Structures are given as C-alpha cells and as structure tokens.
Amino acid sequence: MYEVRTLRTDAEREEAAALVQDRQHWLTTRGLPVPAQADIPALFRDPQTQPAGLFEDGKLLACMIPQRDPGLGWGEGPCLFLSCIHTLPDQPEDITRLITLWASDFAARLDLPLVRTEALARHAREAESIAALLRRLSDMGWDVRGSGPGREGDLVARLELVAEHRSGLSALIGCRAHEPQAAPDDRDSA
Template structure:
C-alpha cells in the first residue's frame, strides 16, 4: 500500500507522466476524473509495485460487491498506471498479483476497465487488448465505465499462485477488500 505522503506523491507523478505519454502518442486520457489527485489523497487505498525502491506501477484496488457488469463480487482494479517506457513485464506482474490476491481473499474474479473511445477492434486499443488477453484477461465488451467514460470491460479469473511470493512481496491488507475478518493476504 502507498502509506506515506511521499509515496502517494510519487504515484501521482507517475500518473501524470503516463497521461503526458498518452497525450503525446494521441491516445485517450480520462477526462472526467483528476486521477493524480486520487493518488495524493490519504484516504484512497492505493497500492504500488516497487522494484529496488522505484515505483513502476500504481493502482487503486477495491472490493466491489456489484460492479454493474459481470456477475458477483470482484477485486476491481481502478486507475492502473505503469511507468512509461517499461516493458509489458510490469503489466504481467500486476496481472499475476491481482489474480493471486483475489484468490487469497476468496474472490473469483478481478475486473478492470480501460478507455475505449472507439470500437474495440480499432487500433491502438485493439493492440492493448491483445496484450492484455495474452496475459490472461478476457474482454467482456464495452460500455460506460465507473467514471462515465466509454470503456472496454476486462475480467481475469482469480488463481492461487504460490510461487509468486518469490517475485512479489504483497503488503495489501485484506479487510479493505473482502467482507470477512482475515487480517493479511
């Protein structure tokens, strides 16, 4: 979890860097929400993927009992951002972590949304969706997202990945996500 003001500020800066990169590459940027501000807020339960003290990705993981699409409760990954210029390995690690974490908190699925201002088959969105499906995500159509933008809806089955702890040290607390009384995942 991002627990210090410095970590939250670093995440906000990463989001701004990603938004600049998207704009320079003429890719859509969320228009209805101040995403960097969400990461700065101490009450937002955001998480980061660090390697050697460097923030490579940030996300706001949430337990959602009914997202409005899909069936059943899920771990919802809101505002997933990776450091520009990094390989797809960062996305793979976030995917593996999310799948494992959801399984450890007794959820069956992870859901996420990505902006989809055009048809899902149109480039460059189609290339992104191919990369995500290659890592295990399923595309579940498109529609309005939680922030009102048109999005592609994504689902990932939860799966225990016991060997993952050798790669990722998870310090996300369970009670923030699951309706039971477990204390850590």
C-alpha cells in the same frame, strides 16, 4: 525483488500522482485516451482510496487502486477491482504481466473469484492501439467482457481475470497491500 504495497506516506502517494501525470502526458502525446472526467492524480494523493504501488528495489513502476466489490454495474458476483492502473512510461510489457499475476493471486487469497478492470476505449481513431492492448491482455489471461460506460463515464473495455493461487509467486513479488474494503454503497446493500 518486486513488491506490491499500499502507499502509506504522503511522499509515496505524491510519487504515484506524479507517475500518473507522466503517464497521462505520454498517452496524450501519442494520441491515446486519458480519462476525461476524473482527476486521477488527486485520487492517488488521497489516503482514503488506499492506493497501491508495484515497486522494484524501492522504485515505483506502477500504481493502482484495488477495491473490493465496488458496484460496477457490470459483471456478476464479487471481485477485486483494479481501478486507475498506471505504469511508468516506456516500461516493458512485463510490468503488466506482473500486475496480472499479483492481482490473480491476491484475489484468490481474498477468496474472490475474479479480478475486474477497465481499459479506456474512447474514440474510433484509437481502435488499433486499443485492439493491440486488448490482444496483449488476452494473451495474459484477461477476458474482454464487452464495452460500455466506465465508472467515470468514459467508454471502456471491460476485463475479467480468473483468480488463481500462484504458489511460489511470493519469491518474485512480495505483497504488503491492504485488504481492500467493500465500497460504502455495497456495504449498505449487504
């Protein structure tokens, strides 16, 4: 069975940081984009970010940082934002589909209408691989909402997914992720 859960221990967060490093190395060796500005592995080591992982029978397959209304500067209204999504290298596309199903259901259970995320799209030479990724994500229900600077300053494609209760999903994917808190800047402006 699959499970998405908040990474609670130093060992789990270190495993996620190692997964991110492995994925970034895999992307780099294929000439694909990795974030230029941020130390993503450090974000996963920090318990304050409340990172989450997708596990199958105890094996970490993917990790991400779920956030509520992080003040993206794009998109209207509240959302669940998934930042820093990384999957184990050479995993089947089904992992992305599982994350998509879980995120849509999780956002609906939090009474949020949308899930948003960003996909790196830094250089023209990567256009073909980014286009292929965006086609796969569109086939899974994600809508491309243009491009522009992302949260870390990199050029990104902006993606939205409608939140939807998915009855019976818990039989496939268990959920023990914390309800993400609003970003401090958003709480101050509320």
